Amino acid sequence: GAGVSQTPSNKVTEKGKYVELRCDPISGHTALYWYRQSLGQGPEFLIYFQGTGAADDSGLPNDRFFAVRPEGSVSTLKIQRTERGDSAVYLCASSLNSGRGLETQYFGPGTRLLVL
């Protein structure tokens, strides 16, 4: 079946603007995760959804970052007042159940965000 999809694949914005990044998980997967990957680094956890609710948002760097998953499927990561330091690849992953770090997570291709 289809894997995790993310749109857009690339996003260029100006400092101070608002952006939305979308993730469509594997059908039937109840858990959804957002990560941020900076150049030369491994992915860093941002937020984890179990169904519609955010079960762990401890990785969000500040209150400019917010994510929703209103119907328990598609998720949107929202960044307000973007800063140049927000430039990174934003990865989305999903897993079948809600085992957090115990389950295999399947990743999407990522959205490359560049803030000018």
Next chain:
Amino acid sequence: AQKVTQAQTEISVVEKEDVTLDCVYETRDTTYYLFWYKQPPSGELVFLIRRNSFDEQNEISGRYSWNFQKSTSSFNFTITASQVVDSAVYFCALGSGNTPLVFGKGTRLSVIA
């Protein structure tokens, strides 16, 4: 806190050579899982293996093999007879039921024809 260390930043080998990628982890959890992912130039993380903390048997899948040793907190990955298509960044990761997945910084493998 959970931590994963991949000390090798970059490795370069000639095709058909064997190569081992090192992974050392730290955790206080007794139940945890270890993972390896491959990130080719296209950017998408591809799942390779998942191993639980109670299973120390080594695993082989084709040219890939994994050596899990709890005594040294290591989960090393060996590619036998490397090929150009193996060129990628490889990430080791650690997860548990209480914490999110934690990744190492990755090892960039270049296989030269």
